[in-house]
Amino acid sequence: MSMAEKIEIGRQQPLxxxxxxxxxxxxxxxxxxxxxxxxxxxxxxxxxLKWAEIEDDGGDS
Structure with missing residues (x-):
């Protein structure tokens, strides 16, 4: 049986x-x-997942 440790982080960070x-x-x-x-x-x-921002690379469409 393995032991697990749960760490509460409580941080929002866009990645x-x-x-x-x-x-x-x-x-x-x-x-x-x-x-x-x-x-x-x-x-x-x-x-x-709360939102996603999609950036256009500026290339021709």
Whole structure:
């Protein structure tokens, strides 16, 4: 049986999603809240999606 520790973070932060749908949590936020992935451990993050802003790259349509 594995032990799990739940850390309440309570922070809103806009993050950029890449073309594969991945979002990276910046290192300074991971360090501040002690959520750095370690070998042999999994970290699950609960995400609430409130909005998405889609920027036009300015290319021809």
């Amino acid at each position: 950029e999603m890449d073309s594969r749908g991945r979002v990276t949590i910046p290192a300074n936020i991971r360090e501040k809240h002690k959520i750095q992935p370690e070998e042999g451990k999994e970290i699950w993050v609960e995400v609430e």
